[in-house]
Amino acid sequence: MLSPAQRHRARVLQEKAQQQAAAADPHGELTGDAYQLMLAKLAADRRHLKGLQSITRKCEVKAQLLPAYFDWIAEALRSGTGAQDRVLSTCMVWAIDAGAYTLALDIAAYVLAHGLTLPDQFERTPAVAVIDELSTAYLTGKWAPLEVGQTDDGKPALVGTPYSSASPAEQLATTARLLMRALELTTGHDAPDQARAKLHKAIAYAALGKVQTAEDPDLAALSPERLAVAQEHLQRALQLASDSGVKKDIERVTRRAAALQAQTEAEAKGQASAQLQPDSAAKPAAPAASSTSTEHPADPPRPRTPKRGPAKSRGH
DSSP states (O other): OOOHHHHHHHHHHHHHHHHHHHHOOEEEEESSSSHHHHHHHHHHHHHHHTEEEEEEEEHHHHHHHHHGGGHHHHHHHHHOOBOOHHHHHHHHOOOOOOOOHHHHHHHHHHHHHOOOOOOGGGGHHHHHHHHHHHHHHHTTTTTOOOOEEEESSSOOEOOOTTTGSSSSHHHHHHHHHHHHHHHHHHHHHHHOHHHHHHHHHHHHHHHHHHOOOTOOOGGGSHHHHHHHHHHHHHHHHHHHHHTOOOOHHHHHHHHHHHHHHHHHHHHHHHHHHHHHHOOOOOOOOOOOSSSSSSSSSSOOOOOOOOOOOOOOOOOO
């Protein structure tokens, strides 16, 4: 780990190297003693990594080595003129391998904007490295982002927080942001369709909250917005590579999106019908008036007069 004085020296050396390159050939490789010193350090670190057989261990060691390059990286991104820098481009790949995706994408933005190349041993363009490595990390379950930070005693380091302490929803949001940034940075750069399809698949799976193809997430718990993102990137992955393994995902997402649309339309129709109803229920009709008035009671029945028979004649 570099001391504060050594870190300051690294910044000064980087700035001097950039100035010398700009004066000589702004599109050539960095020159000067400062750059040669960093190349010598890089070569020593590469020899150390080459002696390791475990890929996992190599990634861990890269995370430990990168802080020594932080100041060189920061100065290059701040004042760089676009000269070829094998130290910087190597650090981009190491940052991806270490899980320092934010740092890697910050470097990638500079590398891609200035047309820098990767050292010969990587055998890929920077755009392909970004596309392939980030999507592979997510789809293989090796996604554990690290951020530039400090140790407890204040030394620069790559740390797992805040991602490791975030909620699942926050972790998914961070993942989606990083993968989308990788897509945006590499748009317009040449890359194999298969690699780009894998990145679209990773973005879609992050929206669905899944990693492996065999997983079956609860689509009913997803918002319409997340379903739309997943559907868009799944379809794009299939367009780019028919063997991308997303056909079943597209079928499930399409069914859920259709059901959600039907539900939304039914609810809207119900609300419209409710608005057409009168504000209050109709009042019941008044009861018919009684044929007998309570104010003028009917006359009591009169007694019947008995009938009289014909009068009997008297004898005269």
